[in-house]
Amino acid sequence: MQIHETIESLRAARAGAGKVAFVPTMGNLHEGHITLMRQAGERADCVIASIFVNRLQFGAGEDFDRYPRTFAADCEKLQAAGVKHLFAPDEHVMYPEPQRYHVEPAPAQVSILEGEFRPGHFRGVATVVMKLLNIVQPDLALFGKKDYQQLMVLSNMVREMAMPVEVIPGDTVRAEDGLALSSRNGYLSADERARAPLLYRLLCGIRDAVRAGDHDLLKLETDAMATLAAAGWQPDYIAVRRRADLQPPAHLNDPLVVLAAAKLGRTRLIDNLEI
Structure with missing residues (x-):
């Protein structure tokens, strides 16, 4: 695996790489990331990954400075997964001058759910991601479904901007007890890690109830929030939404997804399940 720290080096390597699949990450890789890398390798001649902790998506008081950086271990995992090129720029390469131009996603899609609690995050x-796609110029880009709203925003951006890249969603990878794999799971204490699968169990309960014909979505959401709060969590939201735009469903035959975010101790966990 070749490691590229500059745009020029990465572009030179990409020029003769054939069909390219790209998987952007912020590092601290887990099996969810590696699954995406393997899926990318099945679809393309060359897999390019990136590791870049992007300051622009962290709000005031969020965990940019303490976000885990495990570069050496990440490189070993990427090489074992068949990644051919790793783009690992520092901030001066990605932002050699103040970033005065930004992508502004549709307000209706980013003022809700995660956007309500993390203003400016999706911007x-x-x-x-727009900048990385311009740098790498891949044929395919893979993003995990765990960050469901992010996947929607980026898919819509690529489509509306007529970018010549196909977005491929990857299913959420889970631990044996159901907890969605996340770089932030490492913040959990042993006790919190044992309690963390409750979020997934509640989502499963809502999914199963809706599939069984329970149409009182507000009660399902409210009861699940109350269960989390009673168990010592700090829930931000549990919401059943349309998959297409994450708006409240107009018809229950719309394809649906249930999404959740809650703090357990100091760690904020997100998850979702398609219904």
Whole structure:
């Protein structure tokens, strides 16, 4: 695996790489990331990954400075997964001058759910992903479904901007007890890690109830929030939404997804399940 720290080096390597699949990350890789890398390798001649902790998507008081940086271990995992090129720029390469141009996602899509609790987050995500796609110029880009709203925002950006890249969603990878794999799971204490699967169990309960014909979505959401709060969590939201735009469903035959975010101790966990 070749490691590239500059745009010029990465572009030179990409020029003769054939069909390219790209998987952007912020590092601290887990099996969810590696699954995406393997899926990318099945679809393309060359897999390019990136590791860049993007300051633009972190709000005030969020965990930019303490976000885990495990570069050496990440490189070993990427090489074992068949990644051929790793783009690992520092901030001066990605932002050699103040980033005055930004991608502004549709307000209706980013003022809800995660956007309500993390204002400006998706602006930062969309801006860095647009920049990375321009740098790498891949044929395919893979993003995990665990960050469901992010996947929607980026898919819509690529489509509306007529970018010549196909977005491939990857299913959420889970631990044996159901907890969605996340770089932030490492913040959990042993006790919190044992309690963390409750979020997934509640989502499963809502999914199963809706499939069984329970149409009182507000009660399902409210009861699940109350269960989390009673168990010592600090829930931000549990919401059943349309998959297409994450708005409240107009008809229950719309394809649906249930999404959740809650703090357990100091760690904020997100998850979702398609219904």
